[in-house]
Amino acid sequence: MINREIIRIKIVQLTYAYYQNGNKNIDTAEKELFFSLSKAYDLYNQLLSLIVAITREAQRRQEVLQAKALREGSKMPSAKFTSNRFALQLESNIQLGEFMETQKRTWADYPEFIGKMFEQIEQSQIYQDYMNDKEDNYAADRELWRKLYRTFVQENEDLDSLLEEQSLYWNDDKDVVDTFVLKTIKRFDEKNGDKQELLPEYDSEEEKDYARKLFRATILNANDYQHMMTEASQNWDFSRLAYMDVIIMQIAIAEMLTFPSIPLSVTINEFVELAKFYSTPRSAGYINGMLDTIARHLINTGRLLKQMDKKDNN
Structure with a gap:
């Protein structure tokens, strides 16, 4: 039952909480993530x-x-x-x-x-x-x-x-x-x-692995991902971005780089939708543009072995 839509929502929430929590223990945070998913x-x-x-x-x-x-x-x-x-x-x-x-x-x-x-x-x-x-x-x-x-x-x-x-x-x-x-x-x-069988908690171990890998990549590679955002922001003052915008883009970049089978258009669209719900009214459009720029840069520099499909070419 627990699908990637729910997992993305929970990782946005738990990543935000991780940085707000003075005691930043990734193992504890991961346990909280899976407890939250079980709820x-x-x-x-x-x-x-x-x-x-x-x-x-x-x-x-x-x-x-x-x-x-x-x-x-x-x-x-x-x-x-x-x-x-x-x-x-x-x-x-x-x-x-x-x-x-x-x-x-x-x-x-x-x-x-x-x-x-x-x-x-x-x-x-x-x-x-x-x-x-x-x-x-x-x-x-x-x-x-x-x-x-x-x-x-x-x-x-x-x-x-x-x-x-x-x-x-x-x-x-x-x-x-x-x-x-x-x-x-x-x-x-x-x-x-x-x-009569009800839906299982997880359809497969693959969804659990997705949650674990995405959360850990988001936290462990935070500095690298935020550097990409800084480069992509160009005329924007990165320090003035809404904090939730940074969190959402950080997770999106982690998904782009960690899961080769997920199309870029899916990743960008999913996190733009989350921005509409969790961040400021202007965030969705900005995040869409930033993630598009970052994805193209990663492809051009050989760090990302994916292609931008027609839906991504705006």
Whole structure:
């Protein structure tokens, strides 16, 4: 699950923290990097378990309504939502259950929030359409939760605030992790039952190696990379650059030089996007120009055995 987008974000954060920390120990910083990455995987599991928590709240309310209907001799409420096949399969998932057993805090600790989310869902057109639809199969049940997740979980300020309370590591992770939750929903297959595999923490050891090598190259070769920036800045006073700009370019140069298989256009574009989020409004354009200049210089001097593709020729 942990991909290079998440890794780049974490390395920007941890590199910045490394230089702010008076005790600059790279081994300690590397451990913090991998701990931070593991927390992104925790968030993935927490968001999947949110579906289970909402379903359980619906079941609790359903039981109250059923008891009332029995007492009054009135029509029994529909159990379609509480019997959603996808949600029940997720609830019984062995991997998710094992993860939740290790957590000190669960969604059961936030009953008001879960109750409010269910009420919002219950009042939505998505819910009403589902309850009124005669189609009743696993695919429709799974599609319901894909729609509900996109509508009520992806863009939810209350949820964002609550997650920030739970872990400071999750501040910048959710947008990326949301895409993996949606991918997981799509991949669920009824025949797999409670043994349906969730996404692994890492797709391969290659991603771990990428994180370790990029972080270490960024720190260990900092002076060399900053010298390249100074040369490329020409008419700019390097000392007046935003500190985060320097960090972002330092990591980008490390990726250019350390990973021959990653195209230059990918590296430049990815770090320009990070600059839009982490630095000043003018940083993205400046960093784009600087990295382009540095890459061309490294190619011309034989230090970089890559080529600028058409997207890089501005």
